[in-house]
Each structure stands twice: as structure tokens, then as C-alpha cells.
Amino acid sequence: MVEIFMPKAGMDMKEGTLIRWLKEAGEPVEKDEPIMEIETDKITMEAEAPGDGILLSKIVEEGSVVPVLSVLGYIGEEGEEIPEGPSVIMNFETPIQPEAAAKKEVQIENIDKKAVSSNFPATPYAKMLATQSQIDLKDVVHISDNGIIHAADVLATPLAKRIAKSNQVNLTDTTGTGYHGKITKSDVLSLTAADTDTIEIFENPYRTEIARKTLKGVRKIVGKRMYESYSQVPTVMQSMKVDMTDLIEFRRQINEGRENKISLNDFIIKATAIAVKEMPHVRSMIVGEELVTYAEANIGFAVAVEDGLYVPVIKNADLLSIGEISRQARELAGKARNSTITPDEYSGGTFSVTNMGMYDVYTFNPIINQPESGILGITGIGEVLRLADEKVVVRQEAILCMSYDHRVMDGVGSAKLKQRVKELLEHPIQILI
């Protein structure tokens, strides 16, 4: 018999939602055949069967959020007996930090010992306990992932599950008020009410509805993450002009005779990486009540796809040659556009850039890719007149538009980063050193 796990699609992934089963219990399945659809906080994807046989049992219901590597079901021979009781899965990747033990913990008998990070991926029971004990979930230290894990992680009555499924709401978004935090009908209804009450759409004779579709997939996840970032982070916007004339000329020379042209964006990624590597405060992010600084300058760059947005990450971009950055960026953007990008390729970033240079965008206000400290946007390039040696000259100018998390850095910290990026872009030879 083979166990079907919630896959760990990416180093960052702590839990995933089982969106739907693609097979019925009792149906034969082949190894590597898509067996279910799962959703992480970044993507929806199909997951493959780990073996050949009959889908013996689905022990986790559709819509449940479960920690990675928990057992979701079993594949085996017809008539094989399924092990009773909860399955214990050890997650061997996260050793318990001794100092963590001294911190406040939400103790929850065998049900959930899950990370309660700033995104609050906590079970309803954990949320209820936290509310009762007046503990801010953000204060709760992630104990470990190797707790006991089973389908009852999300305790909900059958009716609550049914209403949640029918209304496409996520059970983990609510706080259970029933026995031991069990989610009841009224908990789910309060959630659906809140959802539908947000925007009331009135019929209007001057406005004809021509399409209506359920938000799903990348669009839905991007929307959720954007909303969370927008509503949770005290964001400040700061801009700085940058003269791109020399960089444009520099790029022209470099690209002469090159088959795969280096884009301006590649230079921006590299320049940003150099600056980020020099400034630890930019590589810092808030995790719970702590400010954590990371070593690498892993630069994410926004790629628009048909129905959403991906932010692939170029790891250690400061150490890569401009040619290598260009190659990786092209490959990752291609993968994003045809949806073959893997979670590892769009996670692990320490800072992000977003480039609107292909349009005449004059200024914009990018939203931070949480939990990073900020995001550096660059606008379209336009001609400006400037005085140089008392003569009017034509220069090519763009604007660096940076949104930063004011909890992590102040105006000076943001200005320093842009100042350095500007310096590099205006003296492009430095980028190559």
C-alpha cells in the first residue's frame, strides 16, 4: 500500500489545501497520473499518484488545509486494509530550536502544533485558544512541524463542511466557536456573509453583464496575497529619478552581435542585487515579533501571465554574471507564462523588482511581495531636457518607485537603496565589476 501525501512543493511550503480529488475511491490509478488538485499559498497544481493500484481511501476531505507530508489517502490492492487512526508523519527538515521552547506557545493536545506565522495558517482550534488566552497569533512561536497530523486538523461539523464547500469558502479562514473550536454552521455562515457583503452589486440598465466567472487559480491567489499585503503592511512609497542614457548606450554596445540580447531588466536585477547584498536591512523581513535577516540577495521579478502574476526568483543574483542573469530570467519568465514554473523557482526571494518599462508608465505604487521588506519598481523611460555644462542636453530618464515596509526600514533606508541602484544604473560599468 502507498500513502498519498500532501506534497511539499517548495522549501517554504508548510501546508496546502486539498482542492479536489480527481479520482473516486475504488478507481484504479497509475503512478504519476494526476490524482488531486492542491493549492499552496502561491499556486494551484495537480499532484500525481505515488504508485499504481486502486485508490483505496480518501481520508482528507476536499477543501481541507493540511500540513505538508500529511497522509491524504491510500493507494493499494483491492481489499487491502487501511491503517486505522491518525497517521503520524515526521517532518525531518525543521529541527526544533532550543530557544523556541522558552517562548509562548499555544499548546494544543495532539491536534495542531503548526506554525502560526504572520499569515496565520492556524487551525480554528488554535485560533480559538489564542483568542481565549488573548495571545496574538503573531507572538506564537512555531514549535515544529513534526506534530501529529490527521484529517481532524480542521474540526468542523458535517453541515459546516457542506456549507463551506457549497459556498467555496475555506474552513481555516474561520474561528470555530463549537466544542473544542469545532467549526459550526454559524461560523461558516458568518464567513460567507462577510464575503458576500463586501461589495453589493446593483443591477443597472446602463451596465450590461457579459461575463461572470469564479475567481480561481493564480488570479485568486494573487488577489488574496495582494489584499493581505495591502491591508497588513504599513507601506510607504518613495521615488527617485534615474538617468538611463548611459545604460542604454552601454547595453547597445554589449548586445552588438549577441544572439540573446541582455535586457534593461537584467541590468536592473543585477544592480538591485548588488545594492541588496550591500544592505542587510533590505534583506530583512518580519517574522512574528522578530526581524529576520537573510544572507542572500535573491531577487524576485514580476512576470505578468494571462490571468495573474508570478514572481520568479533569481537566487544569489549578485554573484551571477549579467549574461547568466539574462539567461535565467528568460527561462523563468518562459516557464511562468506556460505554467511550468515550480514552486522552488518562485520562492525564497529576499527582495523583488517590477518593471513597467515596456509602457509609458510615469509612476506607480507596487505592492510588496510579503514578507519581503519592499519592492523596487521602475517606470518607462522618457526623454528629458537637462542642463549639462550650461548646455541643454537630451537625456533618457526613468523613475525608481519603491514601496517599503515601514516596520522594517525608514525613509533613509529606502532612499539609500535607491541611491545605490541609481548610482549603478547611471554608471553601468560598475554593474559588471
Next chain:
Amino acid sequence: MKQYDVGVIGGGPAGYISAIKVAMLGGSVILFEKSVLGGTCLNRGCIPTKTYLKGAEMIHHIKTASKYGIVNDTDVYVDMKKAVANKNNVVRQLTGGVGSLLKSRGIKVIYGEAQIFSETSIICNDREYHVKNIILCGGSKANLIPIPGIDHENIVTSDEILDMEKLPKRLAIIGGGVIGCEIAAAFHYYGCEITIIEAEDRILPQMDEDISKALLKTLTERKMNVLTSHMVGKITHSSKESTIVCRNGKLVTADKILLSIGRVSDLSCLGSLKEKIMQDHGKVQVDEHMRTNISNIYAPGDINGRSMLAHAAFKMGETAAKNAMGMEASYKPDLVPSCIYTIPEAAGVGMTETAAIKKMGKENISIGKFPFMANGRALASNESTGFVKVIIDNHYNELLGAHILGGLATEMISEAASLISSEIPADEIADIMHAHPTYSEAFMEACADALRECMHLPNKSQ
């Protein structure tokens, strides 16, 4: 000066449970009782009536035993002295049991009329007791209506009728609610001629309408006289008998008249804070934590008039005790089963059909009904009267309410209450295997019928 964590006034269901819970939570508690522990429920309500109704049920079985080929003397009669003695015996056992429970928890019980003296003290038998919190469980008393002729020895309340050692020939009952119907059932089998006078257009007005109608039919079949939509105007008395004069001119003569038009809160324990503690229509106002407007004073049970049922009082008492001990607890009133121990019994939990239509709209609900006539156990037991009726929501098959009339309705209702409170939808209930032959199968079948999937009923879609 000793200061108790909690002082409880009243030793009925709300009071003794409050006291036990406080003690279990480690608090010191003192309880005051003016007569006998156990309150209305044990002494003058639920329990005494059930001993009488068991007697009535036995008579019913004796009278119908010939159907089973049993030849016996159907000219049975009740020796009321022995019936009262038996009732008192049962009551004594239970009230004694409450006393032992309190004793085992080290709870001090003071007998005497107690009242609030200040926000942190209670006075009883001229002595002041200091407490941090007060839980008022004064209970309720029979409601009296101010009509001419009401003050007469022929007019009794449920308090007195249960100690009556001589049966009246004709018993008129004003009020066809729970108490009225239960007393009617008992005294009918004991041999009284019964007339029920109800102001509303049906008996048991709080129950589902189908229950009221079906029970009315059986009462009438058993030669009880039921007058609905009759308002009592006055009562006249002669040396021989009493006569109820209804406002529409109808006259009912009787030897005894039971006044069972409901109960009102007994506020005598409020004492010096009578003006300060907020009330509404003669009931102490409390929030979901059972707290009055004075933060260390609680009032669970009949005194707040929310639900004058012992099982509701238990929960309210427990809630009050937890809050008094610094915990956070709320009383959730939405699922209180109602039981009426008539013959046959009636019980209900959740929404009635009328309430469900009002709340959800007729098109959004479905009714399932399974008659005991089609239930093997009921037929074999000569209990084919009645039915199980369920109301479900069409969207999620949520079980909204269950209403039962029949042999063991009051026992069966707990299954419905459990499943509603666990939020198990009707299709899942219809799937739970129920033993055959049992009365309880009818509940499963009713759920299936609501989904039009009942295999033991004729096809309705033809």
C-alpha cells in the same frame, strides 16, 4: 468574617447545579433553601407529575390489555392516598439525593428564606452572610389571573393538585399548555371527567401545529372535553360546584378547577436590590452569561423567564457558576427540547414548521413524516398513534426541527437533539442504521421521507 466566593439563593435545578459547579471549580459556596432542595422540578413539577403519569399509563395498558387476550378486571381505580405516598417517596429519594450531592462537595446549606442584603451579602434567618458573588435562583410560581371568583378553595394550582388525596368527579383545567395537558392525561385515567379550556386556538400552542392537532384528536377520542379559543371571564361558586363562565357565554361546571396558565418568576429573593436589579415584565434580565446588570450577581433558571424548563435551568446554572468563578461561558438557548408526558407522549426540538416557513420560506424547506402506524414495534405494542415529523432545509439538508407524538417520544427526541446539535444533515441521518424493530426507526424514516427517499412509505411522486 468569612466571605464565600459564591452565595446561591434557591436549591432547585439552577441553584444546586450552580453550587456544585462552583465547588467543582474550587470555590467556596453557601446555598440557601426556603423549603426542600430540588425546587419546583423535583417537588411540585416534573418528577411528581411523572409518577402520576406512569400510573395513568399503567391504567391505559390495563384497559387495553384485552386486545392481547389478557382477561382482567378493567374496573380499575386509584387509591389516591397510596398514589400520593408513592409520589412523595420518589420525591424524597431524589431530593435526598440532591442533598447528598451537595454534602459530598462540602457545600453548606442553610434552610430559611434568604434575600439579598447588599451587593456582597445575603440575609437569612436574621443573619448576614458575606459573599463575593450572588447567584439568584428564586425560581417561579404558578401564575394567577385577576378574574372574579379566582380566590376559592375549589381552585387549585399544580402545587396543590399533586397532593390531593380525594379525586374530584369533574376537573376543569384552565390552560391547555404542558402542565394542563399532563394533568388532564393523568386525572383522566384516574377517573375524572376532564374539560380543558384554552384561550389560544390550539392546545400546546408552543409545539408544532401537527402535534397539537393530533394530540387534540386523541384527547377527544378518549372523551376529554377540549375547548380552544375560549377565554375565561369569571368563576362562580355554589355549595355544590364551581362554574367557569367563558367570555363567549360557554359554561363549564366542575368540582375542582386547575389553574395552569403558566408560571411567573419569584422575585422575593431580590431583597434590598429589588429596585436596582433590572427586570422586564416581572423577570430578572440577564445576558448570555446569566449576569444581571450588577456584575457580581447572576440569575439563572426560571427567575429570568428565558425557558422555564429544568434542563435549561441546569445549563443556565452551570453557565452562571463558571462566570462567577472567572471563567467565560455563555448559555446557548437554541436547542432546548420540549417534552410533554401525555399518553401518547409528545416532544419537539428545533424549529416548528411554522417557524421554519417564516424564517426560510416554504419553498426552501421539506417536511418528512413517518406515522407509527407503519412502524412494526409501535404496531406490536399497540402504540400506533402518532408520527415523527422532521423539517429540513432543501439546500444543505440541514435538520431544522423534529417533532414526535407517540409512545416513547420523550426518549426519542434526544437522538434528534444530538444530531441537530452535531449538525448532521438529514441524508446522513437517513443513512445511519437503526435497529429493527424499534420506535426510533421512525425518525430515520422521517428523514428519508423529507428527501423523498423513504422506502417504507408509498411512492408520493406518482
